[in-house]
Amino acid sequence: MQESAFDARAPAESESEQLPSPELWESERIVSDAIGRLMVVWGFKRNMGRVWTLLYLSDEPLRADALRERLQLSAGAVSMTLGELARWGVVRKVFRQGDRHDYYEAESSLWKMISRVLRERERAEVLLAIEALEDGLAALERFAEQAVSAPARARIQRERIEQLLELARLGRSMLDALIDHARMDVSWLPRFRLGRRT
Amino acid sequence: MQESAFDARAPAESESEQLPSPELWESERIVSDAIGRLMVVWGFKRNMGRVWTLLYLSDEPLRADALRERLQLSAGAVSMTLGELARWGVVRKVFRQGDRHDYYEAESSLWKMISRVLRERERAEVLLAIEALEDGLAALERFAEQAVSAPARARIQRERIEQLLELARLGRSMLDALIDHARMDVSWLPRFRLGRRT
DNA sequence: GCATAGTTTCACGCGTTTCTGAAACTTGGT
DNA sequence: ACCAAGTTTCAGAAACGCGTGAAACTATGC
Numbered sequence: 226m227q228e229s230a231f232d233a234r235a236p237a238e239s240e241s242e243q244l245p246s247p248e249l250w251e252s253e254r255i256v257s258d259a260i261g262r263l264m265v266v267w268g269f270k271r272n273m274g275r276v277w278t279l280l281y282l283s284d285e286p287l288r289a290d291a292l293r294e295r296l297q298l299s300a301g302a303v304s305m306t307l308g309e310l311a312r313w314g315v316v317r318k319v320f321r322q323g324d325r326h327d328y329y330e331a332e333s334s335l336w337k338m339i340s341r342v343l344r345e346r347e348r349a350e351v352l353l354a355i356e357a358l359e360d361g362l363a364a365l366e367r368f369a370e371q372a373v374s375a376p377a378r379a380r381i382q383r384e385r386i387e388q389l390l391e392l393a394r395l396g397r398s399m400l401d402a403l404i405d406h407a408r409m410d411v412s413w414l415p416r417f418r419l420g421r422r423t
Numbered sequence: 424m425q426e427s428a429f430d431a432r433a434p435a436e437s438e439s440e441q442l443p444s445p446e447l448w449e450s451e452r453i454v455s456d457a458i459g460r461l462m463v464v465w466g467f468k469r470n471m472g473r474v475w476t477l478l479y480l481s482d483e484p485l486r487a488d489a490l491r492e493r494l495q496l497s498a499g500a501v502s503m504t505l506g507e508l509a510r511w512g513v514v515r516k517v518f519r520q521g522d523r524h525d526y527y528e529a530e531s532s533l534w535k536m537i538s539r540v541l542r543e544r545e546r547a548e549v550l551l552a553i554e555a556l557e558d559g560l561a562a563l564e565r566f567a568e569q570a571v572s573a574p575a576r577a578r579i580q581r582e583r584i585e586q587l588l589e590l591a592r593l594g595r596s597m598l599d600a601l602i603d604h605a606r607m608d609v610s611w612l613p614r615f616r617l618g619r620r621t
Numbered sequence: 622g623c624a625t626a627g628t629t630t631c632a633c634g635c636g637t638t639t640c641t642g643a644a645a646c647t648t649g650g651t
Numbered sequence: 652a653c654c655a656a657g658t659t660t661c662a663g664a665a666a667c668g669c670g671t672g673a674a675a676c677t678a679t680g681c
Contacts, residue, residue: 252563256584259555266548268464270529270669281587284579289628299671300527303631325679327625335590357457365450381482386454392533397516468639471650487658502659523649524657 253282257296272298276306277315279333286319286328310373314341338378340407350401355393364387441481447493451480455494465540470496474504475513475529484517484526514540546598553591560584 229414257278264274275296295301307329310316315332328338332338367387455476462472473494478485491501505527508514513530530536563584568579 238448250563250580252559252564252580252584255562256559256587257556259552259559262588266466268466272670276606282580282583284573284576294485300628301630301672302670305670308629320517335586354461357453359459360548361450361454361457364453365448368449375482378482382448382480385480386450388533389454389458394568470639498658499642499660500640503640521675523647 245261249279249290253279253295256282257397267342270306270309272296272302273310276303277310278314280329280331281333283330286321286330288326288328290331298346313345314338340404343400343407344404348397348404351396351400353391353395355390358386358393359388362390424515447477451477451493454480456503464500466544466593468504468507469526470500470504471508474501475508478514478527478529479531481528484519485523486523486526486529486602487608511543512536534605538602541598546595547600549591549598553595556584556588556591560588 257275260278261271261274264273264277276292279292279295289303289307290301292298292307295302296303307316307318311318315338316329317330317332321328322372362383365379365383366422369376369383443507455473458476459469462475463469474490477490477493487498487501487505489503490496491498494501496504505514505516509516513536514527515530517526517528519526560581563577564583567574567581
């Protein structure tokens with residue numbers, strides 16, 4: 226379990242004094258770092274979380290430039306990060322007439338974001354796993370029925386792969402349910418629960 | 424040492440020929456690779472997934488040795504991996520009388536495993552995030568009320584941080600519900616659903 | 622058409638993470 | 652007590668992912 230990922234940045238700074246630009250509010254620093262951390266746990270890059278957060282917390286679209294200085298990143302990093310965020314549909318480029326800068330704003334519907342990620346990434350993973358498990362099961366049948374090498378082993382193995390399949394399929398259902406509800410309805414929040422056996 | 428006997432042939436294809444030990448069934452290879460992949464997505468190491476899977480698919484406890492040769496790993500890697508898996512409580516060392524080897528077996532209740540990971544890792548992350556968000560909110564109040572620098576920015580920011588907090592708290596509830604149900608009841612599987620607004 | 626400002630792309634380097642190989646350690650047998 | 656077989660630990664090597672900096676590209680204004 227790679228615990229790492231931490232790096233809980235203490236307010237105390239060594240001489241490398243990365244003073245985070247006067248325009249970055251304390252609250253923004255705290256929140257963007259927290260979300261950055263969380264993003265890492267979720268398999269994204271830290272800077273994606275930090276950039277998105279600043280945009281989300283801003284009352285107006287920001288220029289790449291502003292992000293660069295507030296987060297102390299290189300222009301390249303900002304550009305690539307924005308690109309990735311845009312590909313995930315969680316950040317949008319907006320134009321302003323009479324201004325040749327590119328501005329960016331965050332998708333402000335959290336549920337839209339989440340359902341998108343679940344749909345495009347988590348779901349794909351689960352589908353892949355299901356497929357692989359089915360393949361494994363097929364390979365087992367093929368192998369077991371001709372060479373009766375180890376019946377107990379084959380039997381247990383079939384059982385267990387089927388368990389895994391069941392779990393994976395449940396995962397798929399859960400994701401589908403979440404995606405579905407997230408899309409149409411944001412107010413089910415406090416009503417979350419699981420079916421209880423009757 | 425004791426591999427021979429089996430793979431008498433082996434026309435030797437590419438020299439990088441990672442032949443995966445005759446004792447590793449095709450089905451085992453497929454499934455353990457798939458689970459290994461999934462584990463990576465979940466933030467664990469690939470080999471943890473592969474090792475756990477072999478144990479889970481086995482009808483009897485295995486020795487570190489057997490894992491080493493089936494997965495083509497060094498003894499050190501196997502040992503460390505088993506250690507980590509044991510710390511997560513998903514693999515157990517078992518002893519057999521009159522046999523001085525260490526044997527290992529997988530926790531066979533998938534839900535026990537999952538609820539444990541959710542409880543110890545995911546939940547901790549969410550709690551941390553909630554805490555950070557609350558700190559951010561506090562920092563914002565502190566800052567905003569004395570220096571009335573940018574009222575709109577402060578207002579929006581407060582709103583958005585509160586949104587994030589709401590989401591994080593929902594996440595916590597969902598995790599708690601999952602953990603709770605997973606612990607006491609394995610048969611709610613097909614009954615999963617979300618509350619629908621009435 | 623050229624100069625200027627802003628943005629994107631990309632090869633490289635750096636810091637991490639993961640694995641290996643070998644040495645140290647344990648345990649049971651003789 | 653010593654040996655043999657197995658296991659764990661650890662320093663270093665390889666692999667990997669990420670961000671930088673500079674060059675290429677684009678668009679605007681003169």
